[in-house]
Amino acid sequence: MSKGITSRKTDYSQWYNELVVKADLAEHSAVRGCMVIKPYGYAIWEKMQAALDKMFKDTGHSNAYFPLFIPKSFFSKEASHVEGFATECAVVTHYRLKNDGSGNIVVDEEAKLEEELIVRPTSETIIWNTYKGWIESYRDLPILVNQWANVVRWEMRTRLFLRTAEFLWQEGHTAHATREEAMEETARMLGVYADFAENWMALPVVRGRKTENERFAGALDTLCIEALMQDGKALQAGTSHFLGQNFAKAFDVKFTAKDGKLDYVWATSWGVSTRLMGALIMAHSDDQGLVLPPKLAPIQVVIVPIYKNEEERQTIGGLADTLIAELKSKGISVKYDDRDTHRPGFKFAEWELKGVPVRIAVGTRDMENGTVEIARRDTQTKETVSQAGLADRIEQLLETIQHTIYEKALGFRDANTVEVETYDEFKRVLDEQGGFVSAHWDGTVETEKLIKEETKATIRCIPLANKEEAGVCIRTGKPSTQRVLFARAY
């Protein structure tokens, strides 16, 4: 397309912003911080939702729905939670507007709420207040519930998908009879997220544990998956929290155990959001536009006929009809782009911008030769192949593309994960190439904050696969037992 997008090299941030808009994924709305997710972007999100939802159900979870509003007082019940979430939020104070007599619509001061309502930034409080009524005995446990919902966290600086005031997400909230079971659930759902990221988004992730400083407000333990974007910055793609008995205590949720004893219920929560859309775009796309892994592409194959007259168009149309039917029977989504209003070159650029994994072009010479031209979006390679066995070939090609995209991202991440021994080396790597920097740290919040202040790098996680390794903290020289993963992050 002539109106190209800024290259990643020129300005990665600008490239992303332009790509999201030009590929028709999302745009800013008239409401500060709130985005409009356009049909093409939403179609990708729907594919993500469907895959995740199935994984949640396969692991025994059901969906439910809890109120959008949370009474202000609920936030005060869990001490650390209130600090984390009750600050920047949307506050509903009134429930009526009125005409002021001179034609203006104004807030009706007589309709002031006794207690303000907060638009949910996350739902632990309202859900645990509800669970209190659902749980009496161990027989009522576990509760394995998920919610697909919108949430609001007031943000001053917003970026489409990555940081918006309103976003869409899912939040799982489970209740268990034992600490062990809740911890297992926390780990299980991290596994689901990692599986989804790697096998659907083609996004390699590091499974890890957050430091105390980076934990979810109200959690005893936060597990996470961390991914690397093409500009060398990390992105947290999902979190799973072991909440201990904090929320059960805050909302007085006890159960009678098998042995007759009364105890507080154990909790987890876990979530991923439309932020994943940002990760998907930033991890794989290029200067020509989106690169979508086939499993999440709303259109997996586009067929563009190239003809000079109605007769040629009809001949190619016949081939296309057969091919489309074969592809659809294999569950492959396909678009036949025979618009008269645009030239083939324009169409090629448009579908490239939109990240359709496979493009098939068919012209009159192809019809004579019994061939078509196949173009791969990920490698931007083309080849002319026989029309015979085409549907099978495409089915295999889509699988190959899914793997190739994953392996490219994995190669990039591996090349950009560096072990360093000194603070100078640490800072040089961060400045010169970015990426994940694996280094020893003395385990204190003070040092963690100091490093963040001095370098803007945060501890993304303590990888679960970490091996014990004696060393010294890069910043303080104090002893350390293992490396942690630092990065500058979204």
Add this chain to the structure above:
Amino acid sequence: MSKGITSRKTDYSQWYNELVVKADLAEHSAVRGCMVIKPYGYAIWEKMQAALDKMFKDTGHSNAYFPLFIPKSFFSKEASHVEGFATECAVVTHYRLKNDGSGNIVVDEEAKLEEELIVRPTSETIIWNTYKGWIESYRDLPILVNQWANVVRWEMRTRLFLRTAEFLWQEGHTAHATREEAMEETARMLGVYADFAENWMALPVVRGRKTENERFAGALDTLCIEALMQDGKALQAGTSHFLGQNFAKAFDVKFTAKDGKLDYVWATSWGVSTRLMGALIMAHSDDQGLVLPPKLAPIQVVIVPIYKNEEERQTIGGLADTLIAELKSKGISVKYDDRDTHRPGFKFAEWELKGVPVRIAVGTRDMENGTVEIARRDTQTKETVSQAGLADRIEQLLETIQHTIYEKALGFRDANTVEVETYDEFKRVLDEQGGFVSAHWDGTVETEKLIKEETKATIRCIPLANKEEAGVCIRTGKPSTQRVLFARAY
């Protein structure tokens, strides 16, 4: 179950309220007017969503997502819309809470919004403000978009599913180049709703047109489907609006037509909500609990083994395994209830309460005889049948049940749709049996309002299938050209 529910005869309203809660469909939350949709209730809603979503996509629509918040000033832009929707609503006035120093969380007065935000009661305004950026020429049309979302309309008296401050719905918003195309779309989506109500919910509906007085705020024409509940009250189950150019004019959305002329865009909107859950429950259920049409039942078949010892349990379990596999391969959802903690009688009552269409009981004598006992939830009949060919038999039975439920509801509606000629007869029918009352009306808003004041009956619709028929208005005696359908309504 020993803790039975109030019978419909004793108190229909109470019966409904108890049923919704005892069948684990929904409950009131700590937030006034907002409900919690519990997993079993949400599973039914998910089935509704999936069926509707497929119908929307099959008719060319895509999903998208627009902001939860709408700037207050947007409502003032369409004159009749502001009166209809900008009154009872949730108003966001601040974006921050703070600690007041003595440990209380209070609204931060320094974080007051310049312009208040309204939590969307419906999205015409924010969507048409967005469409302005999407539409330049006839080539950009039609736009066929749907949104699944939560909306809020402040309600003083709420009832689970039927009237809640927050509810879930879908809202379609389409943009067209011509009046005719928009009107066709309005009719098409009414057809989709009627199809869904009848073929999925087993709910016969009257397709009709609202009177001017009952139209959607901002619409030129509102089509609707109206259903009859068992207490003789009507329930509006879906609406489809032809909005003319009202919102295009309010938000200045013009397009260049093929002939080069500039014109305002034509609009429709259409929606159904979690209110359908209320309709589903009230239309079919009985004093023993829910009666669910098989197509929307989260669990279609429950198998209850009846055994005295582990050996018997194992033998029955073997049969169950095979049957479950066969049923699942037919796409039938099945639950094997072998809980040790409850007796068969308890389980029977529980699944009856939850409306599972088919219950299979298998005891030791059944195993000896090669039989099982099948109980139908809708008719509450039982029969003992051979284990041979059981899966096929159940598949057919589910289809029979779906039809039977529909036909029962249709019979009820037909028996409770009465033509009357005089106002006395009109009032007597309303008081003695309720139902739809077909009567002549002079066509004026004044008479419509007068009848409503005097009888609490409203004009549900002017049926689309109406035949022309000269008559006189039951209230004023003035001439009328056709009958309209009155009822007391939810």
